[in-house]
Amino acid sequence: MLSRLHRAEALNGDDLAALLDNAPGQAAKAILSAAKQGLLDAQTLLGQLLLDGRGIERDPALAVTWFRIAARQGHAMAHNMLGRCLEHGWGIEVDLALAAQHYRKAAEAGLDWGQYNLANLLATGRGVLxxxxxxxxxxxxxxxxxxxxxxxxxxxxxxxxQAVLRDVALAHDWYRRSAEAGDFRGQFSHACVLAEQGQTEAAVTWLKRALQHGNLNFLRVARHSLQQAEHLELRHLAGDFFQRAAELGDDSDRALYAAL
Known part of the structure; x- marks a missing residue:
């Protein structure tokens, strides 16, 4: 497996995912070797490992270097990740205008993540009109x-x-599709629709899925929303969201949970 990582076609798929899970240090060494040989996928993946500190010491500045190397050669995901670093200040100073430029290059190459991230800036006017x-x-x-x-x-x-004729039925359908595709915010949106329709049991099921994968900011907002819910079953779930936020958050989150 390690020898196969030196070939571009082995840098994706279940084998690599398993190696990263089971022997992240070995995987990182193999990916580093492939990156040094000029494989763009490996360079971009190495940058991601350096951002996360997965199998290798965390080094956001070095991650930016590898993203730049791959981006200069037109790698769409490298452009996207360089945009993320510039947007959030990971290993480099925040520069939203430059982040937008890199997202645009990724988007124009057809990368869904580039399209999504550029859209977020355009929707809010950050770094762009x-x-x-x-x-x-x-x-x-x-x-x-x-x-x-x-x-x-x-x-x-x-x-x-927003930017389109209002269509509630179509909105609900997109929420369902997002939920089924695994997005925790989509799952929350879909659950809210189901609750409004009186399908409380189904709503609770989707909320529990969202709880498992939601990030801290989402959990904070969702717990507040659930506290105001009409249905008792949904209000009870607010405590679970509090607990999960306490596990992921800081002292203020833990203090709020302890006060329940």
Missing amino acids: RDPPQAFALYLRAAAQGHAKSMNLVGRCYEDG
């Missing part, structure tokens, strides 16, 4: 490729009438 219609078009392009987070935001645009 605000352009909701273009943002919606990009969300829709990414959603057509199966991008779950974009599906949820397409639904949000239809529900709110």
Whole structure:
């Protein structure tokens, strides 16, 4: 397996995922070797490992270097990840305008993540002129490729009438598709629709799925929303969201949970 990692076609798939899970240090060494040989996928993957500190010492600045190397040769995901670093200040100073440029290159190459990230900037006017219609078009392009987070935001645009005629039924359908594709925000949106329709049991099922994978910011917002829910079953779930946020969060989250 390690020798196969020196070939580009072995840098994706179940074998690599298993090796990263079971022997991350060995996998990182093999990926580093492949990156030094000029394999663009390996260079980009190495950057991601350096960002996460997975199998190798965490070094965001060095991750940026590897993303740049691959991006200069047109690698779409490297452009996207370089944009992420520039947007969030990972290993480099925040530069939203430059982040947008890299997202655009990834988006123009057809990468769903690039389309999604550029759309987020266009929707909010961060680093670029605000352009909701273009943002919606990009969300829709990414959603057509199966991008779950974009599906949820397409639904949000239809529900709110942002850059598109309001269509609640279509919004609900996009929420369902996002939920089924595994996005925790889509699962929450779909659960809210089900609750409004009186399908409380199904709503609880989707909320529990969202709870398992949601990040801290989502958990904080969701727990507050659930506290205000009409149905008792949903209000009870707020405690589970509190607990999960306490596990992932800081002292303030733990203090809030302890006060319940």
